[in-house]
Amino acid sequence: MGHTISLPASPANSQPALRRHPTRPLMLLEPECTPVIRPAHAPTRLAPVLSMRSALLEWFRPRRFAYPWRSDPPDPYRVLVSEVMLQQTQAARVAPAFSAFVSQFPTVQSLAAASKAEVLRTWSGLGYNRRAVALHDAARLVMRDHDGTIPSDPEVLVRLPGIGPYTAAAVASIGFGLAVPALDSNARRVVCRAVLGVEPSVVPNRIVEETAGDWLDRADPATWNQAVMDLGREACRTTPRCDRCPLRHGCRFVGERPAKRRARQPRFEGSMRQVRGAVMRAVLDRSPATIAQLGKVTGFAADRIGAAVNGLCRDGLVSATRGALAGNPAGRVRLPE
Numbered sequence: 250m251g252h253t254i255s256l257p258a259s260p261a262n263s264q265p266a267l268r269r270h271p272t273r274p275l276m277l278l279e280p281e282c283t284p285v286i287r288p289a290h291a292p293t294r295l296a297p298v299l300s301m302r303s304a305l306l307e308w309f310r311p312r313r314f315a316y317p318w319r320s321d322p323p324d325p326y327r328v329l330v331s332e333v334m335l336q337q338t339q340a341a342r343v344a345p346a347f348s349a350f351v352s353q354f355p356t357v358q359s360l361a362a363a364s365k366a367e368v369l370r371t372w373s374g375l376g377y378n379r380r381a382v383a384l385h386d387a388a389r390l391v392m393r394d395h396d397g398t399i400p401s402d403p404e405v406l407v408r409l410p411g412i413g414p415y416t417a418a419a420v421a422s423i424g425f426g427l428a429v430p431a432l433d434s435n436a437r438r439v440v441c442r443a444v445l446g447v448e449p450s451v452v453p454n455r456i457v458e459e460t461a462g463d464w465l466d467r468a469d470p471a472t473w474n475q476a477v478m479d480l481g482r483e484a485c486r487t488t489p490r491c492d493r494c495p496l497r498h499g500c501r502f503v504g505e506r507p508a509k510r511r512a513r514q515p516r517f518e519g520s521m522r523q524v525r526g527a528v529m530r531a532v533l534d535r536s537p538a539t540i541a542q543l544g545k546v547t548g549f550a551a552d553r554i555g556a557a558v559n560g561l562c563r564d565g566l567v568s569a570t571r572g573a574l575a576g577n578p579a580g581r582v583r584l585p586e
């Protein structure tokens with residue numbers, strides 16, 4: 250039996266209501282997909298969900314092995330590494346870094362046995378080094394608590410360091426074929442636009458998740474999730490490229506104007522982020538190093554380097570003497586063991 254998901258009908262004192270598309274009625278999924286997604290009193294019709302699904306899968310077919318972490322059968326460890334890398338880095342940049350990383354650490358066992366310093370050195374260049382520390386900690390916990398086998402249950406995965414609900418769902422579905430939707434920002438955009446006809450910013454999370462779950466291809470959730478994410482990355486970007494999108498004939502957002510772009514990021518030049526990055530690179534090149542040496546290499550003053558070292562220490566990316574934490578020129582900083 251299908252069920253109706255009632256969406257907010259009024260913008261008053263609640264989330265903004267879903268806008269009605271001027272020409273397209275809201276989507277009613279076909280019986281085998283079971284759900285009905287429409288606000289109360291909305292006119293309904295069968296939308297071409299199955300043809301949209303096959304169009305998307307057809308579009309995805311040549312991309313299926315486009316990245317080095319995609320394999321048949323999938324390797325959950327490689328899926329985990331790739332998903333952690335993809336959290337804050339574009340796929341094109343991740344691809345070479347991923348290959349280098351898994352060639353150095355081909356299994357969860359080898360990753361867990363490595364030192365933090367080795368892991369950080371192999372990760373260097375990808376940035377957001379905290380991800381490397383968390384991944385390494387996760388590998389050690391997998392060895393300690395799960396007999397060296399990556400767990401398949403998203404509820405268990407999410408308890409590992411550095412793994413949030415999205416990464417857990419991606420590993421469960423792509424690595425193990427579990428029927429859970431993996432909603433990164435790209436997939437969220439596709440689901441909201443194509444099925445609900447609105448931008449994700451106006452839809453409550455619960456509705457997005459239910460909609461994605463209803464739309465999921467339960468016969469092959471791994472392929473489906475990757476196809477939806479790829480579509481968001483390639484066609485359904487912030488500014489959508491509907492003319493090259495396989496969903497354009499059924500999508501409820503086609504022809505709509507996208508939401509305004511987010512505000513620019515704060516300036517990088519002179520920021521603590523820049524100092525941290527420079528200090529981390531210097532320590533990766535030469536460990537241990539004194540604050541004075543780091544000042545010479547990076548060109549930043551000792552007090553700023555001291556502040557950066559404090560932050561890096563808190564994140565487990567370096568270890569430092571008390572003097573270094575106080576910005577003392579003779580204080581020493583090193584990579585963690």
Ligand code: SF4
Pocket residue numbers: 439442443484485486489490491492494495496497498500501502503504
């Ligand atoms: S048709 Fe346009 S808005 Fe709809 S999913 Fe494709 S790119 Fe996104």
